[in-house]
Amino acid sequence: MNKKRTVVLGWDGVPPSIVFDELLDEMPNLKELLQSSIYGPLQSTKPPITVPAWMSMMTGCDPGQLGMYGFRHRHPGDYKEIWIPDSTSIKYPKVWDLVGEAGGYSIIIGVPPTYPPQEVNGILVSGFLAPDTSYPYTFPTSFSNEITSIVGDYKLDVFYRTEAKATLIADLYDMSVKRHKLVMHLLDTRPWDLFIVMEVGPDRLHHGFWKYFDRNHPLYEEDNEFRDAFVDYYKLLDRNLGEILDVIPEDCMFILASDHGAKGRKGAFCINQWLQEKGLLHLLKEPDSPTPFEDLEIDWKRTKVWAWGGYYSRIFINIEGYERNGCVTPEEYEPLRSRLVKDLKELKGPNGEEWMIIVDRPEDVYEECTGDFPDLMLYLDDLHWRASSMMGHESLYFYENGMGPDDAVHDWYGIYVVTPPKGTTSRRVAGSILDIAPTILSHMDIEIPAYMTGTPIRS
Amino acid sequence: MDICSSIEQFGDQMSKTKKRKGRFTTVSIPIPLFRKIEEHIADTGFTSVSSYVTYILREIVAGTEGNSGGQSLEEDQKKVKDRLKALGYLD
Numbered sequence: 001m002n003k004k005r006t007v008v009l010g011w012d013g014v015p016p017s018i019v020f021d022e023l024l025d026e027m028p029n030l031k032e033l034l035q036s037s038i039y040g041p042l043q044s045t046k047p048p049i050t051v052p053a054w055m056s057m058m059t060g061c062d063p064g065q066l067g068m069y070g071f072r073h074r075h076p077g078d079y080k081e082i083w084i085p086d087s088t089s090i091k092y093p094k095v096w097d098l099v100g101e102a103g104g105y106s107i108i109i110g111v112p113p114t115y116p117p118q119e120v121n122g123i124l125v126s127g128f129l130a131p132d133t134s135y136p137y138t139f140p141t142s143f144s145n146e147i148t149s150i151v152g153d154y155k156l157d158v159f160y161r162t163e164a165k166a167t168l169i170a171d172l173y174d175m176s177v178k179r180h181k182l183v184m185h186l187l188d189t190r191p192w193d194l195f196i197v198m199e200v201g202p203d204r205l206h207h208g209f210w211k212y213f214d215r216n217h218p219l220y221e222e223d224n225e226f227r228d229a230f231v232d233y234y235k236l237l238d239r240n241l242g243e244i245l246d247v248i249p250e251d252c253m254f255i256l257a258s259d260h261g262a263k264g265r266k267g268a269f270c271i272n273q274w275l276q277e278k279g280l281l282h283l284l285k286e287p288d289s290p291t292p293f294e295d296l297e298i299d300w301k302r303t304k305v306w307a308w309g310g311y312y313s314r315i316f317i318n319i320e321g322y323e324r325n326g327c328v329t330p331e332e333y334e335p336l337r338s339r340l341v342k343d344l345k346e347l348k349g350p351n352g353e354e355w356m357i358i359v360d361r362p363e364d365v366y367e368e369c370t371g372d373f374p375d376l377m378l379y380l381d382d383l384h385w386r387a388s389s390m391m392g393h394e395s396l397y398f399y400e401n402g403m404g405p406d407d408a409v410h411d412w413y414g415i416y417v418v419t420p421p422k423g424t425t426s427r428r429v430a431g432s433i434l435d436i437a438p439t440i441l442s443h444m445d446i447e448i449p450a451y452m453t454g455t456p457i458r459s
Numbered sequence: 460m461d462i463c464s465s466i467e468q469f470g471d472q473m474s475k476t477k478k479r480k481g482r483f484t485t486v487s488i489p490i491p492l493f494r495k496i497e498e499h500i501a502d503t504g505f506t507s508v509s510s511y512v513t514y515i516l517r518e519i520v521a522g523t524e525g526n527s528g529g530q531s532l533e534e535d536q537k538k539v540k541d542r543l544k545a546l547g548y549l550d
Contacts, residue, residue: 070548071543071548071549072540072543072548072549077517082540082549083536084536084539084543086536115535116535129539130539131535131539132538157542159542159546160546161545161546161547268550308550309550310547310548310549319482320506320507320510321510321513321514322482326510329506329507329510330483330509333482333483363481375482386550387550389550390550403545404545406546406547
């Protein structure tokens with residue numbers, strides 16, 4: 001392996017508006033870094049969700065190629081059974097696999113999904129999709145002992161759907177400080193050609209504290225006690241960034257990237273209740289209170305369409321030949337999809353507000369569609385509104401559902417900063433999440449596989 | 460066009476390297492077989508030859524495959540699933 005090394009620092013869910021504009025003066029290390037970097041908004045995957053976005057970044061493949069459309073997938077032909085993607089679900093090599101084939105050492109921390117930890121030429125520490133640290137979450141397995149000896153009780157994640165905000169902010173600091181300590185330890189004590197660390201903290205900060213920061217959020221209050229905490233966490237990220245930049249060698253390319261953006265959540269829309277109103281979904285028994293999808297008694301023999309919620313809605317058509325009680329024939333399929341697209345595009349907010357509605361046919365947005373792809377992908381009000389698969393709400397629209405607060409949703413653009421060795425040029429330009437893997441490989445003189453559609457970001 | 464050349468043509472179209480889009484594709488079966496299946500499924504729940512053939516082929520393929528495999532242990536999955544659910548990812 002030659003000595004062209006790369007460090008990738010991942011910040012989960014950081015939007016360009018915060019770090020390139022609003023808080024840039026609070027982040028002196030980032031501000032200085034931008035003077036010698038190409039940087040800008042990084043277009044996320046569709047959907048812009050942590051899974052699949054980080055793996056799209058690390059494989060150079062879009063979600064369709066990966067067959068990964070979110071945190072859960074259907075067991076084909078089963079209406080309710082789901083499975084959660086893990087490291088074994090990724091069928092394309094990650095950049096660290098390609099670096100390993102070229103004889104290079106990699107250190108990987110926190111990238112989801114990397115549990116169960118697979119063999120790498122180096123060290124791997126799983127991310128927040130590991131069950132917890134009592135499970136073997138590192139490769140080699142014994143490395144977890146070294147983590148404990150360096151940082152004590154290592155945190156994979158924090159639980160952000162809580163009203164105990166002071167505890168949450170303390171947990172966030174504890175997690176991020178320890179992860180950074182581990183990073184500094186490894187940068188100093190181990191050989192590496194590729195070093196990747198993903199800090200999930202910013203995304204958790206946004207979900208837990210967005211309403212305290214964003215003056216446009218429906219629940220924003222002036223002079224609230226957590227606005228400073230929000231800003232202080234970004235200052236912590238900046239200090240950690242500065243310490244990393246201080247120790248990495250001059251020949252090293254540095255990349256800072258986030259997988260998606262964030263913005264205020266306005267509410268949730270009951271997509272299955274809407275499908276019921278349209279006569280496309282039928283129940284055997286009406287719920288008398290808000291009921292999760294898995295507990296609904298759906299009349300599958302008469303249901304033509306159903307949907308999942310989340311930051312976006314996956315819409316499934318009950319197709320004959322695919323589903324156990326499929327009732328939509330191949331001949332009906334496309335006309336039904338077209339009708340759905342038309343009707344969904346007419347959705348409006350609770351008071352008749354215009355919404356920016358995006359409805360995608362998967363085959364129109366991906367290189368290819370593999371795995372359990374939905375029939376349509378729906379984004380409500382340009383992502384400001386979540387979709388909920390629950391039924392039994394009094395209205396199609398709600399804000400709280402008793403699961404604990406979550407005041408942020410995702411946005412289409414994360415960030416990237418690419419700093420080549422001895423970089424002197426500064427330029428702000430948009431990039432794509434699919435450009436990151438080719439950028440790493442190109443710098444490290446490793447051939448870019450033909451299936452990667454992104455292009456290297458160069459000064 | 461005879462049946463064999465028709466099959467060859469489709470076989471070529473369906474090569475593994477071709478990226479297929481959408482939910483359905485076409486395979487060719489001999490017309491006499493198609494007619495026999497039509498008779499066979501009369502008065503059954505199957506509404507078309509396609510749905511019957513899909514059902515049969517799926518049964519055969521399922522018999523040759525193991526579990527979806529490769530997934531981490533069930534207990535791991537449950538723990539992660541519970542956490543994702545609590546975070547609202549499985550809404």
